[in-house]
Amino acid sequence: MAQEQIMKPETAAKKLGILLSAAPEEFRNEPITRTAFDEIQANPPEWLAELRRTGPHPRPVVAAKLGVSISGLARAGVDDTMTTEDIKALLTEMPAWLVTERSTQAEVRAENVRVKEQRAAKASAE
Structure with missing residues (x-):
């Protein structure tokens, strides 16, 4: 066995x-x-x-809940774990770094969708 x-x-x-x-x-x-x-x-x-x-939540969970990347957390100097309460406070406060990183993450997601759609269209045309 x-x-x-x-x-x-x-x-x-x-x-x-x-x-x-x-x-x-x-x-x-x-x-x-x-x-x-x-x-x-x-x-x-x-x-x-x-x-x-x-929580406390690990960095990947914190990043996901904030709508940013792990790299975005690092750029902002956020390297500790956070509780749900900490995350909610940040989302209410919306500091400038968080607004910037959320925008960057949204652009990355949009680009990933565009590339995926482009590849799918190319594959179906072949």
């Missing part, structure tokens, strides 16, 4: 979109099987639901 796939806590936290340091000790210290991981994803325990709701 094949051995079940196991992942490191760091990998599991990344896939769940949470900070490992904010997870319970038993999650941080033990490798997790694929079956257990799938169960956590399908039926999140209260600690996971709370982390996803209030």
Whole structure:
């Protein structure tokens, strides 16, 4: 019988979109099987639901919630994790860097759509 796939806590936290340091000790210290991981994803325990709701959130989640890139966070000097409350405060305040980075991100997305459509049109013409 094949051995079940196991992942490191760091990998599991990344896939769940949470900070490992904010997870319970038993999650941080033990490798997790694929079956257990799938169960956590399908039926999140209260600690996971709370982390996803209030944070602290890792940088990719912060960037997504703010509508900017991770590079945009770095350019703005934002290198810490943030809670949901911190993110909401920034979205209410809308500092100049956030307006600029959101605009840049919107331009990048629009360009990606344009290129994808162009490639699709070219492929269908062939």
